[in-house]
Amino acid sequence: MLYPQMSESRTVVSLDGIWNFKLDNGSGFDEKWPEKKLTDARPMPVPCSYNDVAQDPQIRDHIGWVFYQRDFYITNQMLMSRLMLRFGSVTHTARIYLNGKLLCEHKGGFLPFEVRLNGFARAGSNLLTVAVDNRVDYTTLPVGRLVTETYPKIGEVTSDYPNFDFYNYAGIMRPVQIYATPHDYIEDISIQPSLDGEIHYQIRCSGEGKMLVFAQDADGRIVAWGDDEKLKIDSPILWEPSNPYLYTLTVTFGDDIYRQTFGIRTVEVQNGKFLLNGKPFYFKGFGKHEDSPVHGRGFDNAFNVNDVNLLKWIGANSFRTSHYPYSEEMMMLCDRTGIVVIDEVPAVGLHTGFTATGLLGGTPNGTWAQMQTAEHHQEVIRQMIDRDKNHPCVVMWSMANEPASEEEGAAEYFQPLVELAHDCDLQHRPVTIVQYGGATPQTSKVSDFIDVLCLNRYYGWYTQEARLDLAQVMLEDELEHWTEKYPDKPIIFTEYGADTISGMHDVIPTLFSEEYQEKMLEMYHQVFDHFPTVCGEQVWNFADFATAENIRRVQGNKKGIFTRERKPKKAAFSLKERWENIPDFDYKK
Numbered sequence: 278m279l280y281p282q283m284s285e286s287r288t289v290v291s292l293d294g295i296w297n298f299k300l301d302n303g304s305g306f307d308e309k310w311p312e313k314k315l316t317d318a319r320p321m322p323v324p325c326s327y328n329d330v331a332q333d334p335q336i337r338d339h340i341g342w343v344f345y346q347r348d349f350y351i352t353n354q355m356l357m358s359r360l361m362l363r364f365g366s367v368t369h370t371a372r373i374y375l376n377g378k379l380l381c382e383h384k385g386g387f388l389p390f391e392v393r394l395n396g397f398a399r400a401g402s403n404l405l406t407v408a409v410d411n412r413v414d415y416t417t418l419p420v421g422r423l424v425t426e427t428y429p430k431i432g433e434v435t436s437d438y439p440n441f442d443f444y445n446y447a448g449i450m451r452p453v454q455i456y457a458t459p460h461d462y463i464e465d466i467s468i469q470p471s472l473d474g475e476i477h478y479q480i481r482c483s484g485e486g487k488m489l490v491f492a493q494d495a496d497g498r499i500v501a502w503g504d505d506e507k508l509k510i511d512s513p514i515l516w517e518p519s520n521p522y523l524y525t526l527t528v529t530f531g532d533d534i535y536r537q538t539f540g541i542r543t544v545e546v547q548n549g550k551f552l553l554n555g556k557p558f559y560f561k562g563f564g565k566h567e568d569s570p571v572h573g574r575g576f577d578n579a580f581n582v583n584d585v586n587l588l589k590w591i592g593a594n595s596f597r598t599s600h601y602p603y604s605e606e607m608m609m610l611c612d613r614t615g616i617v618v619i620d621e622v623p624a625v626g627l628h629t630g631f632t633a634t635g636l637l638g639g640t641p642n643g644t645w646a647q648m649q650t651a652e653h654h655q656e657v658i659r660q661m662i663d664r665d666k667n668h669p670c671v672v673m674w675s676m677a678n679e680p681a682s683e684e685e686g687a688a689e690y691f692q693p694l695v696e697l698a699h700d701c702d703l704q705h706r707p708v709t710i711v712q713y714g715g716a717t718p719q720t721s722k723v724s725d726f727i728d729v730l731c732l733n734r735y736y737g738w739y740t741q742e743a744r745l746d747l748a749q750v751m752l753e754d755e756l757e758h759w760t761e762k763y764p765d766k767p768i769i770f771t772e773y774g775a776d777t778i779s780g781m782h783d784v785i786p787t788l789f790s791e792e793y794q795e796k797m798l799e800m801y802h803q804v805f806d807h808f809p810t811v812c813g814e815q816v817w818n819f820a821d822f823a824t825a826e827n828i829r830r831v832q833g834n835k836k837g838i839f840t841r842e843r844k845p846k847k848a849a850f851s852l853k854e855r856w857e858n859i860p861d862f863d864y865k866k
């Protein structure tokens with residue numbers, strides 16, 4: 278799906294701003310709220326999560342539908358174009374109404390969707406209503422547990438327990454735009470670069486028109502003309518983290534013009550190495566979240582730019598979009614700044630035997646017979662790859678975070694999904710499944726068919742807590758088994774870390790102190806350095822983040838190397854020292 282952009286043939290209008298907002302009272306649909314102006318509505322920023330701006334527990338902890346509404350004007354001239362309404366993301370389920378009519382429903386809170394306005398919008402004023410449902414259960418991704426329990430004197434109480442360790446922020450989280458294109462238009466562009474400068478592409482157009490394709494360098498000079506499927510750039514400049522060089526593929530079709538940026542780089546897995554442009558790459562960085570005070574998970578350019586600058590400051594070169602695809606604007610920023618991304622679908626919580634709030638090591642109890650997510654899982658894989666396929670920053674697709682990959686049925690569930698991801702991606706990026714401590718070399722049922730082993734490990738925290746000596750031997754022992762069984766698969770540690778309260782210090786490093794976090798990371802790094810196929814380290818987490826309330830969390834998850842406000846903890850400085858001395862390439866020959 279193309280990102281909306283202005284060109285000689287295209288117009289984009291933002292609908293961001295302060296909308297009207299109201300919680301459903303249980304009969305919003307029956308009372309036909311989308312047909313008229315919401316009464317007693319309160320102001321709500323878009324994009325933003327609705328949870329933290331209202332200072333009202335009823336809003337913060339609401340379960341179910343809410344309504345957003347605004348009006349906007351359309352000119353006669355706009356109606357003559359193909360007119361689309363596009364949402365960057367609405368979490369988790371959305372129903373879109375225009376002037377009281379249902380235009381579409383979309384499931385999945387982290388990917389864009391759009392709907393055609395022609396035939397529904399009118400010249401003049403239009404009333405747009407967006408109903409949003411935040412419920413998660415065994416049919417949604419991420420997964421939650423929606424239960425109704427009976428309490429004395431109160432009666433039935435419904436709770437929605439997220440099976441994931443981040444606050445279930447909801448609302449219209451990313452930009453809302455109207456865009457206009459000619460009726461004969463460019464629908465989609467997929468680009469496959471190779472290191473010799475030969476660029477293959479597939480361009481899908483709708484209607485009649487003559488197509489013209491050319492590539493421009495970063496200074497706008499035309500460097501190659503193309504035919505219907507390829508062009509050749511002489512002496513290409515490659516995209517690398519230290520030199521994120523971007524070209525533009527300009528496509529004209531009839532009257533329509535679209536400019537798609539791309540980078541020339543390849544990714545490949547070979548002999549236990551992760552190769553970027555044919556050279557062994559070492560991942561240094563974090564698992565992150567889209568999470569910030571006030572905005573919740575709402576899109577925020579300032580936080581994104583600040584986070585990327587902090588990644589650069591600390592010497593990182595990568596992150597994983599744990600545990601859902603991040604905004605398109607963030608992906609474009611990573612293309613531009615050379616941050617390498619492992620792109621993850623929102624498949625977190627696919628385990629009935631352990632909760633993601635830290636209780637590791639649950640007992641297998643038939644996850645794959647109970648989950649009803651397979652079809653939706655395919656949808657989000659297709660949509661994520663469709664959205665992100667042209668980003669040079671994306672080097673790998675993650676199909677899930679910590680599923681029950683050790684249980685019977687995991688291979689049957691995941692193998693088709695891994696194949697689907699390979700089939701959807703013209704660039705044939707590697708595919709992984711991020712696995713938790715309960716999935717070992719002996720028990721994992723998915724490791725044979727993924728390209729890279731991505732491991733989340735908490736020795737020294739959830740197990741062997743405060744015993745780094747024991748944690749170290751456990752980690753070494755496990756790595757010996759993985760490398761023995763899979764000598765040719767690269768291993769990336771996609772999570773390891775310790776909750777750390779900023780400002781808590783101790784001479785003897787005790788749990789939760791800044792010193793313990795630092796010591797624990799040092800121990801892991803010593804071990805990683807001994808294993809040649811460990812080709813990456815992504816600390817959990819970049820910054821402290823909000824979670825559901827629970828006795829294992831002190832106002833959120835505190836495993837950040839930065840606080841939620843992005844102030845460094847002690848370990849930030851030792852990580853900086855380590856990472857500034859690890860080159861992007863050839864750290865392990």
Ligand code: GCB
Pocket residue numbers: 441442443600633634635678679713733772817834836
């Ligand atoms: C994990 C999960 C992550 C949690 C983390 C923790 O394994 O993947 O979502 O936040 O552990 O801190 O417990």
